[in-house]
Amino acid sequence: MASPHGPNILLTGTPGTGKSTLGRELAQRACLNYVNIGEMAKERELYDGWDDEYECHVLNEDRVVDELEDQMQQGGNVVDYHGCDFFPERWFDIVFVLRTDNSVLYERLEHRGYTGKKLQENVQCEIFQTILDEAREAYKIEIVHELPSNTPEDMEENIERILLWLEQWKLTH
Numbered sequence: 001m002a003s004p005h006g007p008n009i010l011l012t013g014t015p016g017t018g019k020s021t022l023g024r025e026l027a028q029r030a031c032l033n034y035v036n037i038g039e040m041a042k043e044r045e046l047y048d049g050w051d052d053e054y055e056c057h058v059l060n061e062d063r064v065v066d067e068l069e070d071q072m073q074q075g076g077n078v079v080d081y082h083g084c085d086f087f088p089e090r091w092f093d094i095v096f097v098l099r100t101d102n103s104v105l106y107e108r109l110e111h112r113g114y115t116g117k118k119l120q121e122n123v124q125c126e127i128f129q130t131i132l133d134e135a136r137e138a139y140k141i142e143i144v145h146e147l148p149s150n151t152p153e154d155m156e157e158n159i160e161r162i163l164l165w166l167e168q169w170k171l172t173h
């Protein structure tokens, strides 16, 4: 989606892989808007009930898409969410799937207070590369990129890589 405000970037991946850490830093350094879908849904109550099994709200995906449509058409957004197949494909110029080693992810999620089934299923989601497969099905394969996200050095490299991509994007749009 060509836009004078810049491209739209999707950061996705299993919870705990580092999307919001990377997204906030990237948005600040590249002067883009950071959009955390989880926080937005909470603030605007974009929910469709409660999931007893996973003890979380059920996202009203249609309302999220409606709320964001105008802003996405303007461009210049870094969107952060642990899912990606309900966004319109046309919104994004590039999709990054953050990947974290299982043992590192386990510790991060435990530290976040996840236990039992929630902890296990999130680590399994990463083992089975569920979000990567979802992204590859929902977007053109050439715009989907995996980013390792285990260490602070990884994060710095990822930011630099995305900033370079942004420079290229600006030259061609």
Ligand SMILES: Nc1ncnc2c1ncn2[C@@H]1O[C@H](COP(=O)(O)OP(=O)(O)O)[C@@H](O)[C@H]1O
Pocket (backbone or CB within 6 Å): 013, 014, 015, 016, 017, 018, 019, 020, 021, 022, 108, 149, 150, 151, 152, 153, 154, 155
């Ligand atoms: N590249 C990284 N190296 C080390 N720790 C990281 C990295 N990215 C994130 N973290 C840490 O992992 C935890 C989860 O990160 P967060 O950005 O909240 O993940 P997400 O938004 O994907 O759920 C946080 O404590 C964060 O500081």
